[in-house]
Amino acid sequence: MKNIAIGILGAATLGLMASAASAGTLDTVKAKGFIQCGVSTGLAGFSAPDDKGDWQGIDADFCRAVAAAVFGDGSKVKFTPLSAKERFTALQSGEVDILSRNTTWTINRDTALGLNFIGVTYYDGQGFMINAKKLPGVNSALQLSGAAVCVQSGTTTELNLADYFKANKMEYNPVVFEKLEEVNAAYDAGRCDVYTTDQSGLYGIRLTLGSPADHVVLPEIISKEPLGPAVRQGDDQWYHIVKWTYFALLQAEELGITKANVDEMKNSPSPEIKRVLGQEADTKIGTDLGVSNDWVVNIVKAVGNYGEMFDKNVGSGSPLKIARGINALWTKGGLQYAPPIR
Amino acid sequence: MASQEILREEPSRGSFVNDPKVRSLFFQTLVVVLLFGAVWWIVQNVIDNLQRLHIASGFQFLRGRAGFDISDTPIAYTSDSTYGRAIIVGLLNTVIVAVAGIITATIIGFVIGIGRLSQNWLIRKICTVYVEIFRNIPPLLVIFFWYSGVLAVLPAPRESFHLPFGSFLNQRGFYFPRAVWGEGAWLILVALVVGIAMAWFVARAARQRQMATGQQFPVFWTSVALIAGLPLLAYVLSGFPLSFDFPKQSTFNLTGGFQVKPEFLSLYLALSCYTAAFIAEIVRAGIRGVSKGQTEAAAALGLRSGSILRLVVVPQAMRIVIPPLTSQYLNLTKNSSLAIAIGYPDLTATAGTVLNQTGQAVEGVLIMMIAYLVLSLVTSAVMNVVNARMALVER
């Protein structure tokens, strides 16, 4: 019996244990042939499995964009669903290569937790949702004193909530759950009056409720929640690849390069478009980064530009119908701004 | 000749390798070396990883400001309290739900266990169905059932069920009036303590008298009179210092009064029901372990079936029952960690939140493990004392 156990364990270990040299993440990723991407356990619009089990959403698409930059193929990515509690350890330990899981960028996470956020793929803020049918007359978060508030544990949301009610000298009953689905179920069942999380999340969650039309999102935004992907500290090359993938997505939108026209755009007379798409003679932009020179072409072909990605997953092309707002490009009055690719 | 001499020189000993003492020493040294090697390797890895990833370490974080709120706080706690205090709040919540669950599970378990041996066919079958259902589904599912059941059946706060004594029942929990003690209320407490002490002495004296003379004394009613009457007298004498804070309807919830949250209710009910099924089986086995002659002898002495159970069977069954009962109590305490699935802030949940806010996984998990170990050891110790006292009754 003992031998059997050792045999099983040995086989399992050989098959499942992914060992990697302590070289760069890029080399490891290239060696194994795919990118391991940490996503949420299911948040509509950001990362959620569809009927076939394929991950959809803006966070999932971002990982596909990185895969397209590295391999020229957006499908070379595998997803690991992570709870709020596991996400940082999973990244720290190398279980995932990128954490793209609607995670808020804070100084504490950059310094004490050993992460590097690469930028903000979605500017969000924490809001409140209530059942307007059950609570007529409530139209501001400042009227919520005494309410029972549903919130997910181990998030910045939980901390902001405590701060907001304290600052406004209001009382509340926290109803705290580990997983998003559990918070949704409890709110839907009427366990609490108020649901608080990032506003984008509230819109997504509203769709999954029994009768979405009854619920309204209150106007107050009580915090800044810049959501972005993060990588491990101490690997600058990988950090740059992920960061510039994000910038390339923005740059593509700014230059009007879309999934549909990217091949025509290669022959564009504009020197800037040619440079970004790697069509300049003797260009080294891509190879210096550690990827091929047509990396931007690959990215756009895989997921489109930032605007397309946004519309498809959370914007007008999705059930969530979230307006671009501050997530518009800087040229259109938003905050999304990419340094030049040159 | 030579061979004989050799035999005489080493009469019982084979080769050095086969000496059990040497072998044992060798194996143990090997294990210790391997163990220390592994531990050293792990510690090195942890230190390396923490340094490389710039993760903070050490237990200083326990003194930091928690920043999050907890729904059930048996001791004073706000978001300004420390992480350490948050963990203590969680530990107390675990203890509360475990103790309440243990008491209820024992009561239900004994009732069902005795019911399974009932003369009555219907009762026997109902109890069997209960045991077979609850024993064979995971406790986590039982908890989910109770939670979704509690939330689905109970009304919203505005349509609360009104119960007697100004209590309310709704989705937000069970509300009942909280006693507010006025001046001179300590007298009531003193009276209660005195009442209990006197009842104990009366009971002892009555037992001695019954042993000596066979005369019985109405111990039960005397005790009730002492324990309930004395505080009542004190209450009247000290000028009615007790008032009640009744729950009242406000915008969102009921305010005031004392609130038992649905998370606690469903966890407590689920743990009680689940563990009760196991306790019932233990009780059944215990009672069947008491030989039939005991019951028959008691019946021959003219005791009624209730008295037979109370005076003859159960005291003997308890000796068989207590050791497995202890491990069920331990299981219940450990299963209370499933609270995390429905958001009751027990030790696992609060320590988990602290772990997540500070990122200090190693310390967080260590605290959890040690706390549960201590709880388990304390429960075992208490039950061992009970067990020892039960055993002393033996001849």
Added chain:
Amino acid sequence: MSWVRTEMALAQPAPTSERGPIAWVRKNLTGSVGDMVLTVLGIAIVAWILPQVINWAFINAQWTGPDRTVCATVAQGGIKPDGWSGACWAFVNAKFGQFMFGTYPVEERWRPILVAILFVALLVPMLMPRVPRKGLNAVLLFLVLPIVSFFLLIGGVFGLPHVETSRWGGLLVTLSLSFVGIAVSLPLGTVLALGRRSKMPIIKTLCVVFIETVRGIPLITVLFFVSVMLPLFLPEGVTFDKFLRALIGVSLFAAAYMAEVVRGGLQAIPKGQYEGADSLGLGYWQKMGLIVLPQALKLVIPGIVNTFIGMFKDTSLVLIISMFDLLGVVKQNFSDANWATPQTAKSGLVFAAFVFWLFCFGMSRYSMYTERRLDTGYKR
């Protein structure tokens, strides 16, 4: 001697008060006033619960349907009349594939099905005492099957596409976690039990400390340990698959309990058996393997099966470390907007409970059967 009767008197039927349904009712239901009260109470309980359950689960239930409308009342945006309450088996029906396999690719699902068929084909003869060749059967079941299943399920060889464990889910995860847990914890637990009874003080202490520590903490803590702490124990860049980590956690946990069960068996073996083995000149492992363990393990089969049942139920906890076993997948599907109705959650939970119940009840019945079968030989 004419007063001696030469033939047996014919057996008389029992008096009417002692036979027939009326006597049965009198004896079993209405023996005394107390009994009558209990019976009325019992009938009341049954009459209150049973119709509700049957109504909900069968009569009012919705068996098929494309989406939530078939399970929702008009007010909730569906087609059912207001006040309708019944099980939404249509939800279970639509999600059945996911409940069984999680997000395992649809075109590859024949692989887990094949493994399941192999498993049943090997397990059934193993459980039937009359079928011969138990040794070969055991080798196939505990040695060959895991290896074959491993390659079949994971793939990546013989032209089978690779399916990473994060796509496994549902009953597949529940069963594979339990099976591997059982196959690992039994030998590991036996070794620990032997260690605990060993005469070497250091080894004994280590085993005692391990067993008592693991038994003193909840499984969730162990799972947290393997999911957040274990990665930090390994050198940089080495990571374990999440599934493997859960396996390690569950197996270690079950091994500690198994050790105590086996220890009980070891203690029940009379000292003479040990001394007899010693006097024959058998070494330690020969003594244990040939004389003591075969007897001890046989004695504690019910305890072992109970530990298995406990472990099978405990695998549902992996949903807390965001792995999707049966319960996890069922819960995950509650948030599907296509099926969100007030009945969905209840129906899903009842389905999961039924599956768990079926397995656990089956195992416990088998354990009772073995207990009865082995009983005669050991009762003195």
